[in-house]
Amino acid sequence: xxxxxGYKRVVxxxxxxxxxxxxxxxxxxxVKLSANPFDDIxxxxxxxxREKGVAEEVIVVGIGPADLTAHLxxxxxxxxxxxxxxxxxxxxxxxxxxxxxxxxxEKEQPDLVILGKQxxxxxxxxTGQMLAAIWDRPQATFASKVEIADGKATVTRExxxxxxxxxxxxxxxxxxxxxxxxxxxxxxxxxxxxxxxxIDVIEFGSLGVEANDHxxxxxxxxxxxxxxxxxxxxAAELVAALKQKGLL
Amino acid sequence: MSKxxxxxEHLGGKLNSSTARAxxxxxxxxxxxxxxxxxxxxxxxxxxxAAKIEGVSRVLTIARPENARPLAAVLAPQIAKAAAxxxxxxxxxxxxxxxxxxxxxxxxxxxxxxDVMSVEAAHAFKRPIYAGNAIITVEADPAHTxxxxxxxxxWSAAASGSNSAPVEAITVDAxxxxxxxxxxxxxxxxxxxDLQSASKVVSGGRGVGSKENFDIxxxxxxxxxxxxxASRAAVDAGYCPNEMQVGQTGKIIAPELYMAxxxxxxxxxxxxxxxxxTIVAINKDAEAPIFEVADLGLVGDLFKIIPExxxxxx
Ligand SMILES: Cc1cc2nc3c(=O)[nH]c(=O)nc-3n(C[C@H](O)[C@H](O)[C@H](O)COP(=O)(O)OP(=O)(O)OC[C@H]3O[C@@H](n4cnc5c(N)ncnc54)[C@H](O)[C@@H]3O)c2cc1C
Ligand SMILES: Cc1cc2nc3c(=O)[nH]c(=O)nc-3n(C[C@H](O)[C@H](O)[C@H](O)COP(=O)(O)OP(=O)(O)OC[C@H]3O[C@@H](n4cnc5c(N)ncnc54)[C@H](O)[C@@H]3O)c2cc1C
Numbered sequence: 416x417x418x419x420x421g422y423k424r425v426v427x428x429x430x431x432x433x434x435x436x437x438x439x440x441x442x443x444x445x446v447k448l449s450a451n452p453f454d455d456i457x458x459x460x461x462x463x464x465r466e467k468g469v470a471e472e473v474i475v476v477g478i479g480p481a482d483l484t485a486h487l488x489x490x491x492x493x494x495x496x497x498x499x500x501x502x503x504x505x506x507x508x509x510x511x512x513x514x515x516x517x518x519x520x521e522k523e524q525p526d527l528v529i530l531g532k533q534x535x536x537x538x539x540x541x542t543g544q545m546l547a548a549i550w551d552r553p554q555a556t557f558a559s560k561v562e563i564a565d566g567k568a569t570v571t572r573e574x575x576x577x578x579x580x581x582x583x584x585x586x587x588x589x590x591x592x593x594x595x596x597x598x599x600x601x602x603x604x605x606x607x608x609x610x611x612x613x614i615d616v617i618e619f620g621s622l623g624v625e626a627n628d629h630x631x632x633x634x635x636x637x638x639x640x641x642x643x644x645x646x647x648x649x650a651a652e653l654v655a656a657l658k659q660k661g662l663l
Numbered sequence: 664m665s666k667x668x669x670x671x672e673h674l675g676g677k678l679n680s681s682t683a684r685a686x687x688x689x690x691x692x693x694x695x696x697x698x699x700x701x702x703x704x705x706x707x708x709x710x711x712x713a714a715k716i717e718g719v720s721r722v723l724t725i726a727r728p729e730n731a732r733p734l735a736a737v738l739a740p741q742i743a744k745a746a747a748x749x750x751x752x753x754x755x756x757x758x759x760x761x762x763x764x765x766x767x768x769x770x771x772x773x774x775x776x777x778d779v780m781s782v783e784a785a786h787a788f789k790r791p792i793y794a795g796n797a798i799i800t801v802e803a804d805p806a807h808t809x810x811x812x813x814x815x816x817x818w819s820a821a822a823s824g825s826n827s828a829p830v831e832a833i834t835v836d837a838x839x840x841x842x843x844x845x846x847x848x849x850x851x852x853x854x855x856x857d858l859q860s861a862s863k864v865v866s867g868g869r870g871v872g873s874k875e876n877f878d879i880x881x882x883x884x885x886x887x888x889x890x891x892x893a894s895r896a897a898v899d900a901g902y903c904p905n906e907m908q909v910g911q912t913g914k915i916i917a918p919e920l921y922m923a924x925x926x927x928x929x930x931x932x933x934x935x936x937x938x939x940x941t942i943v944a945i946n947k948d949a950e951a952p953i954f955e956v957a958d959l960g961l962v963g964d965l966f967k968i969i970p971e972x973x974x975x976x977x
Binding site for chain 2: 426428431432433434441508509510513532533535536537538539540541542543544545546547548549551552553554555556557559569572573574575576577578579580581582583584587592593594627628629630631632633634635636637638641643644645646647648649650651653654655656657660662663
């Protein structure tokens with residue numbers, strides 16, 4: 416079987432993002448960019464399924480500007496067989512991303528699509544669910560365990576109440592949570608090998624996808640800051656302070 | 664004028680308090696009507712609870728055996744149909760809402776506003792991005808239904824008791840898929856307060872050191888009547904179950920008192936507690952970033968300090 420993996424490039428999770436003083440956006444010039452951590456987990460899961468013999472081919476998909484190539488090469492170095500790069504200069508909103516994935520699905524006919532549960536830049540947590548809806552297929556979001564057998568996926572999901580197990584007939588969309596696996600590190604020789612792996616470049620305009628721009632971001636602001644509090648010297652002082660605030 | 668449909672979240676025949684929080688956000692839209700939709704196998708008791716929430720105009724129920732469990736693929740087509748005539752569909756931003764709402768939005772062909780923190784106008788909302796490091800104002804096109812998830816920590820639960828909204832059973836003509844099936848829910852049984860709605864929370868981090876050591880956190884929490892939370896590092900290390908994780912990818916909470924014990928204060932953790940009333944940090948490292956946001960900080964070994972706290976409580 417064939418697995419399509421979302422592989423989005425985002426501002427690295429260690430970067431403390433700053434809002435531009437004029438509120439027009441966040442400062443992204445010169446900041447470190449990395450694969451969305453949830454997408455590394457998605458790719459790792461797909462690679463493990465291939466190593467187990469469940470899947471034959473793993474394809475990473477990136478939607479973004481021309482300079483995304485180096486990022487997609489990382490996905491190939493990690494082990495994907497090939498990459499698809501949908502080129503667009505504009506940031507796409509989740510419904511548009513989902514529509515792009517659907518076009519690729521029609522072409523590639525995968526049995527499984529694995530995306531991150533959220534991208535850590537916009538934290539939208541939407542694309543996988545939207546894709547499953549318009550594809551009219553099952554979704555298993557927030558996955559912490561995936562088993563594939565007999566044409567279905569048995570997925571353990573991290574939900575607020577605990578762990579939920581569901582069964583989804585393939586093809587299906589799975590979105591990854593942090594505890595699904597620990598992604599492997601890329602080794603230097605793999606980076607060399609990845610240079611010869613194919614990257615299909617598809618111009619967004621050629622897909623016939625309607626860009627959906629129902630949402631406009633009109634302003635960016637820094638979050639309200641919590642002011643630094645006071646240090647107490649011992650447990651007795653802490654309890655006294657909390658009692659005084661009526662918290663104990 | 665706006666008409667808002669709020670999707671009720673429930674478990675085990677009980678309404679989740681996240682629903683009343685979503686109603687608060689709906690009230691802020693200042694529309695003409697707020698209806699709550701209950702999808703369940705047995706909707707009666709849940710609907711009766713929802714009918715008491717102040718601000719609710721009507722409670723609508725769709726009771727079908729297929730709705731026994733909250734499978735997004737099954738619920739979304741029904742919600743999308745029921746949404747006809749509404750300007751807004753609000754769903755709590757819990758794992759339930761995050762799972763189902765985008766599926767509804769996509770069926771309606773509209774974008775979704777995730778994690779609404781405040782309602783600026785009927786079609787303008789504030790929401791966090793980059794783990795809460797930036798807050799954006801988003802404007803939705805009034806020509807389309809607004810589907811939004813409501814960040815529960817930003818809204819207090821609408822009061823309950825004085826209202827008695829009418830309850831109406833409705834039917835929608837939606838084909839329900841059978842490709843997705845519920846198998847089981849493994850739930851940690853606990854008599855402690857619920858992490859998401861508790862007024863006091865005590866959380867332990869990697870500094871607690873082991874699953875066995877975590878007992879000291881449970882014991883102290885029980886002593887002050889608090890719910891128990893954890894950092895990702897503590898969950899990953901197997902000290903406690905996943906549903907206890909607080910943070911960007913865990914639960915976002917706003918208790919009156921939050922005590923972080925043996926937690927360094929990574930940005931992803933702080934995202935989950937920004938709206939807490941008073942933050943207390945106990946850490947042996949005086950340089951730990953948690954002290955930057957703590958209202959009250961105490962430097963020292965947690966294994967020494969917790970017994971001292973218990974003693975000081977008298
Ligand atoms: C300059 C700039 C301006 C922006 N302006 C806006 C704006 O006005 N309004 C707004 O809503 N957003 C804006 N964004 C955010 C951007 O459009 C988001 O990437 C988009 O909303 C998708 O959200 P998400 O990635 O958080 O989706 P999620 O639903 O959180 O993503 C989940 C998963 O979907 C897959 N996926 C999603 N996108 C891609 C992709 N591009 N390539 C590969 N896989 C993908 C990945 O597997 C990912 O883990 C802007 C971004 C930039 C850089
Ligand atoms: C995409 C992504 C999402 C994430 N989401 C989350 C999330 O939702 N929630 C979350 O919490 N993290 C999240 N993380 C992880 C986060 O970055 C940190 O790694 C994590 O919060 C660290 O947990 P900790 O503070 O318990 O551990 P550490 O950072 O190891 O800190 C342990 C602390 O305990 C103190 N300590 C040790 N022994 C004692 C003692 N005897 N007495 C007192 N203090 C002691 C130490 O001084 C130290 O400060 C995420 C990371 C990524 C990349």
